[in-house]
Amino acid sequence: MDEMDFAGPDAIGPQVTIRQANDRHVDFVLSNCDLAFANSIRRIIIAEVPTVAIDLVEIETNSSVIPDEFLSHRLGLIPLDSSQVDDKLVYYRDCTCDAYCEQCSVTLTLYAKCTGETNVTIYARDLAVAEGAPCGTPVINDPDGHGSIICKLRKGQELKLRCIAKKGIAKEHAKWSPVSAVAFEYDPHNKLRHIDYWYEEDAASEWPRSSNADWEEPLAEGEPFNYDAVPSRFYIDVESVGQIPPQEILEQGIKYLQEKLAAIIQGLTGADANVDGFSGGARSPPGAHGANGNAGGRDDSWGDQGYTTPFQSGGRTTYDAWNGGTTPYGGGGGSSW
Amino acid sequence: MSQDTSMQGSTPYTVEEVEHVSLDDPNVSITIQSDPYSMSFQIENEDHTLGNALRYIIMRNPEVEFCGYSIPHPSEAKMNIRIQTYGAQLCPCKVTAIEALKRGLVDLVDLCDIVMHKFKNEMGRFGKHEPVQED
Ligand SMILES: [Zn+2]
Numbered sequence: 001m002d003e004m005d006f007a008g009p010d011a012i013g014p015q016v017t018i019r020q021a022n023d024r025h026v027d028f029v030l031s032n033c034d035l036a037f038a039n040s041i042r043r044i045i046i047a048e049v050p051t052v053a054i055d056l057v058e059i060e061t062n063s064s065v066i067p068d069e070f071l072s073h074r075l076g077l078i079p080l081d082s083s084q085v086d087d088k089l090v091y092y093r094d095c096t097c098d099a100y101c102e103q104c105s106v107t108l109t110l111y112a113k114c115t116g117e118t119n120v121t122i123y124a125r126d127l128a129v130a131e132g133a134p135c136g137t138p139v140i141n142d143p144d145g146h147g148s149i150i151c152k153l154r155k156g157q158e159l160k161l162r163c164i165a166k167k168g169i170a171k172e173h174a175k176w177s178p179v180s181a182v183a184f185e186y187d188p189h190n191k192l193r194h195i196d197y198w199y200e201e202d203a204a205s206e207w208p209r210s211s212n213a214d215w216e217e218p219l220a221e222g223e224p225f226n227y228d229a230v231p232s233r234f235y236i237d238v239e240s241v242g243q244i245p246p247q248e249i250l251e252q253g254i255k256y257l258q259e260k261l262a263a264i265i266q267g268l269t270g271a272d273a274n275v276d277g278f279s280g281g282a283r284s285p286p287g288a289h290g291a292n293g294n295a296g297g298r299d300d301s302w303g304d305q306g307y308t309t310p311f312q313s314g315g316r317t318t319y320d321a322w323n324g325g326t327t328p329y330g331g332g333g334g335s336s337w
Numbered sequence: 338m339s340q341d342t343s344m345q346g347s348t349p350y351t352v353e354e355v356e357h358v359s360l361d362d363p364n365v366s367i368t369i370q371s372d373p374y375s376m377s378f379q380i381e382n383e384d385h386t387l388g389n390a391l392r393y394i395i396m397r398n399p400e401v402e403f404c405g406y407s408i409p410h411p412s413e414a415k416m417n418i419r420i421q422t423y424g425a426q427l428c429p430c431k432v433t434a435i436e437a438l439k440r441g442l443v444d445l446v447d448l449c450d451i452v453m454h455k456f457k458n459e460m461g462r463f464g465k466h467e468p469v470q471e472d
Contacts, residue, residue, distance in 0.1 A: 014448065016455040018463045028459070030452070036393035037448060043386040247460055254453045260387055261446045264380060267365035268439055 026246040027183075027237040029215065035186065038234040042184050045253040046170060046177055051082035051243045052089065052106060052136050053175040056164035063157045071151060075163055076175045078124045078148050079139040080106075082167075082243040086252075088134035089167045100164050106136030108163040114153035122150045122159060136165045139242035178244045178252075183237035188212040191219050192229055374424035376434035383416040384408060394448065395420060395441035400432040404441075 013032060020027040030038055057072040064071070095104035107130040114120045124138035124147025140147040153159065170177035187194065188210035197203040212235040240246040366379045380387070388406040395404040395418075403421040420434040432440075 014452050014455060016452065016459045018456075018459045021460065021463055028456070033452070034393050036389040037445075037452075040386050040390040041452075043384075048386070247456075250456060251453060254449045254456075257386070257390075258446050258449045260383065261442045261449075264365055265439065265442045265446075268435065268442075 021247065023240075023245055024242070025237055025239040026250065027235075029233060029235055031233040033232060033234065035231045035234075038184070038186075038236070040257060041250070041253055042182050042236065044257050045179055045182055045238060045249055048169050048171060048256050049178045049244070049249055049252045050085055050091075050167050050169050051176050051178050052080050052085055052165045052167050053173075054078065054080070054108065054163040055092075055166040055168065056100065058162040058164070059160075060162075061158050061160040064151050064153055064159055065157075066151045071159075071161075074148075074150055076173070078127070078150070079241045079243045080108075080165055081135050081137040081139060082178065083135065083245065083248060085135055085167055085244075091168070092166045100166065104166060106130060106133040106165045108136060108138075108165060109161070110150070110163065111160050112153060113158040114155050117155060119155075120153050122153060124148045124150065126150070127163065141242055178241065178249045179239055179246075180241050181237075181239045183235070183239070185210060185212055185235045186231040186233060188216055188235075189218045191226070192231060193225065194231075373433040373435070374431075375419075375421040376438075377417060377419045378438060380416045380418065382414045384414070388416045388418065390445060391418065391441055394445045395437055397444075398432075398437055398440060400430065401437050404437075 014037075015029075015031045015033075017029040017031070018026065019029065030041075054072075054075045057068075057075055059068050059071070062068055062071060066074075089106070090104050092100055092104040095101060097104065108127040109130075110122070110127050112120070112122050112126055125140055125145060127138050127150075129137050138147045151159070168176040190197070197207055199206050215235070216233065238246045238249055240249060244252070365381070385408065388408065392404050392406045395401055400422050401420060402423050404419065406416060406418040408416055418438070420437050422432050422434055422437050424431055424433075
């Protein structure tokens with residue numbers, strides 16, 4: 001397998017190696033990277049990548065055995081197609097309308113009645129998306145094309161309702177999470193001893209081996225514990241529910257992380273005027289530090305030549321943030337691990 | 338006495354000197370102390386997602402003596418970050434805490450760019466998706 005080949009000329013800085021990718025999940029190794037950043041990616045994928053989900057249900061008739069609020073909750077959890085939702089819908093709180101409109105919501109209707117002798121099952125496929133809706137079609141993954149079960153109806157029972165699906169993030173409610181799980185592991189041999197395994201007699205024989213164990217060398221016989229070692233390889237598996245393809249989830253996650261940062265950068269830039277006023281002369285003269293330009297030769301320190309960022313004109317100085325251990329604090333003071 | 342030595346050693350500050358500076362963005366506020374090399378910032382609506390990664394990247398800056406973050410209370414969406422730089426001690430550059438924060442933010446944006454770039458490249462190398470295997 002050539003996946004182990006990290007030693008190319010491009011090997012400085014963070015590396016990504018995809019082990020498996022399809023339309024349900026993407027399994028990759030993020031290496032030469034720190035735990036804090038890898039964890040930020042994991043957290044943002046779980047909680048802050050927006051999707052659409054049913055958030056409001058207007059029930060006209062519900063004579064099923066399931067109460068209205070129970071039914072609404074079930075409807076909320078149905079995964080709806082949300083690819084590129086950022087370009088398609090606005091957050092309803094940011095919208096100018098009073099309650100909901102086409103800019104901030106998608107309407108799905110459900111009308112079902114059992115007339116025969118046998119019970120009928122109502123599935124997600126029975127939800128009818130409003131014509132011309134940019135997204136919000138129920139995700140159907142099963143071979144029969146049913147989708148999730150909403151409820152069952154007996155003879156004479158009827159359901160008639162309108163669902164309003166809105167854009168949201170899982171920080172507010174887990175139904176908006178684009179992933180069913182994000183697997184995250186580092187140090188499969190526990191060389192760093194971040195895990196204290198419980199055991200009867202011998203931890204190594206009683207605990208199962210990690211599926212990532214083959215990707216790293218175990219502790220050699222008699223090898224001493226390295227107190228300075230920090231995690232640098234992360235095994236991440238992004239498992240999509242089906243609303244957004246897994247690669248897009250990861251790309252969106254990184255994008256939202258950058259948007260958070262950009263918002264703070266903007267806030268601070270506005271602060272400059274205020275801050276300048278308070279301390280006479282304490283600020284360094286312009287140009288004394290590297291924050292003002294000096295763009296030449298920047299790129300090489302990132303081991304990624306020819307790739308420019310939209311923020312590069314900003315305050316980057318010549319210290320080398322990634323190339324590992326060249327700074328006096330290269331080991332990284334992990335205060336919160 | 339040269340200007341450099343007068344800057345040396347951090348100015349002691351008192352609690353009365355602590356003030357809030359309002360920013361354009363209501364989500365960021367700075368608790369300013371008279372010492373520009375030691376500052377605390379409060380960022381609203383942020384959590385460990387940003388806090389820990391930012392703390393790490395700011396610590397990678399050799400001008401920075403200390404950086405730590407905390408979320409004082411779990412039901413308040415506020416993240417505090419403390420930065421202390423060497424100021425004039427290490428070199429005459431005199432990087433202030435605000436500058437260290439800004440550079441940390443920019444560095445983190447760049448790191449995101451690199452990971453995104455690497456991921457897209459790798460995705461291209463990996464080729465089109467394999468067919469879904471139903472379990
Ligand atoms: Zn609206």
